[in-house]
Amino acid sequence: MLHILVHMATSRDEAMTSEQLAGFVHTNAVVIRRAFAGLREAGIVASARGHGGGWQLAKAPETISLAEICTALGESLLPFGTEPEAPGCLVEQAVIGALDEFRRDAEKLLAEKLSRVSLADIAATVGPNMHLTGAHSHAS
Amino acid sequence: MLHILVHMATSRDEAMTSEQLAGFVHTNAVVIRRAFAGLREAGIVASARGHGGGWQLAKAPETISLAEICTALGESLLPFGTEPEAPGCLVEQAVIGALDEFRRDAEKLLAEKLSRVSLADIAATVGPNMHLTGAHSHAS
DNA sequence: CGATTCGTAACTATCAAAGTTACATGAAAC
DNA sequence: GTTTCATGTAACTTTGATAGTTACGAATCG
Structure with a gap:
C-alpha cells in the first residue's frame, strides 16, 4: 500500500488508473479500489471517473x-x-x-x-533522482 | 494464552492437564499442546506424562x-x-x-x-483474594 | 454516442489457523 | 505387568478471513 502511495507521490501531476496501481504490487484493480475507498474518505487521495480519470494524492506528500x-x-x-x-x-x-x-x-x-x-520523507529516499532514470522496474 | 498462564501462576502447586487448560479458553487440548511446545522449549513451562502428569510453570511467575x-x-x-x-x-x-x-x-x-x-504482576491484579473465593467462573 | 474509469455487489478461490481423530510413548497406580 | 492416564505428534477436516474474479451501473470526456 505504501509502495503505491509513494509511486503516486513521485508523479503527482498525472492521475493513475486502478489498473496501473494494481500493477505495481501485482494485484487486482478491484482490490485497489476497495483499499483506496478508506483513503479517499480520509481525504488522502482523490478519484475521478470517466475518461482520463484515476487516482491522485489529495494533498502534498509532505502533509501525509x-x-x-x-x-x-x-x-x-x-x-x-x-x-x-x-x-x-x-x-x-x-x-x-x-x-x-x-x-x-x-x-x-x-x-x-x-x-x-511523511510520504515525502520516504519518496526522498528513493533513488536519488530515480524519476530521471526511469528505473521503476515496473516494465509495462 | 496469557489467561492460561496466569491461571497456572495462581495455582502453582498442582499440575494441570491440557484438557483443563483448554477449558479455560474453550478450545482443544491438542491446540494447547501445540502452543505450549514453544513455551516448554523456552523453559517457561514443564510437562509430565502419565498418571498425575500435566503442565506447570517451570520457574517462579515473578521471573516470567x-x-x-x-x-x-x-x-x-x-x-x-x-x-x-x-x-x-x-x-x-x-x-x-x-x-x-x-x-x-x-x-x-x-x-x-x-x-x-511479569506473570506475577498480572496475577497480583486478580481479585483481590480470588483464590479464596473460588470465583474462577470456569464452572466445570 | 462511445470509450473509459470508478463504485460496488456477488461470487469463487486461496490459505492459514483451529479443530479433530488416531495412535505411539511414557509414567504412575494397582 | 497390566491398566489407566496423560503428553507428543502426525494426518486430516473444518472454518474464517482475505484476495481475486466477474458483472454491471454511473459518471466523464471527446
Whole structure:
C-alpha cells in the first residue's frame, strides 16, 4: 500500500488508473479500489471517473503521515485483540486489563513515531533522482 | 494464552492437564499442546506424562516476563511484514527501508515495555483474594 | 454516442489457523 | 505387568478471513 502511495507521490501531476496501481504490487484493480475507498474518505487521495480519470494524492506528500494512512486504513498497530472468551473469569479480566493498558501506551507511542514520517520523507529516499532514470522496474 | 498462564501462576502447586487448560479458553487440548511446545522449549513451562502428569510453570511467575512469552511463541510484536513484491523496484526498496527502520525501533520499544511485566504482576491484579473465593467462573 | 474509469455487489478461490481423530510413548497406580 | 492416564505428534477436516474474479451501473470526456 505504501509502495503505491509513494509511486503516486513521485508523479503527482498525472492521475493513475486502478489498473496501473494494481500493477505495481501485482494485484487486482478491484482490490485497489476497495483499499483506496478508506483513503479517499480520509481525504488522502482523490478519484475521478470517466475518461482520463484515476487516482491522485489529495494533498502534498509532505502533509501525509504514515499514522494518518494507518488510521484511514482502519488497521491496528498491534497484532492482538482483547475480546473476552470466558466472560466473568476474574483471571481473564486481569489479563485484559493489563493488556489494554499496554495497548493504549504502545499505540500512542507507535502512532507518535509514525506521525513523524511523511510520504515525502520516504519518496526522498528513493533513488536519488530515480524519476530521471526511469528505473521503476515496473516494465509495462 | 496469557489467561492460561496466569491461571497456572495462581495455582502453582498442582499440575494441570491440557484438557483443563483448554477449558479455560474453550478450545482443544491438542491446540494447547501445540502452543505450549514453544513455551516448554523456552523453559517457561514443564510437562509430565502419565498418571498425575500435566503442565506447570517451570520457574517462579515473578521471573516470567511477557516479552519472554512472546519470543517463545514466535510472535511478532508488529502486524505487518516487509517482503518485496516487486524486487528491483527502487520505490519498494525505499518503502521497505523506512518500514524496517521503524520496525526495529518499535520492536525494541515494545519488547522493553513487555519485559517489565511479569506473570506475577498480572496475577497480583486478580481479585483481590480470588483464590479464596473460588470465583474462577470456569464452572466445570 | 462511445470509450473509459470508478463504485460496488456477488461470487469463487486461496490459505492459514483451529479443530479433530488416531495412535505411539511414557509414567504412575494397582 | 497390566491398566489407566496423560503428553507428543502426525494426518486430516473444518472454518474464517482475505484476495481475486466477474458483472454491471454511473459518471466523464471527446
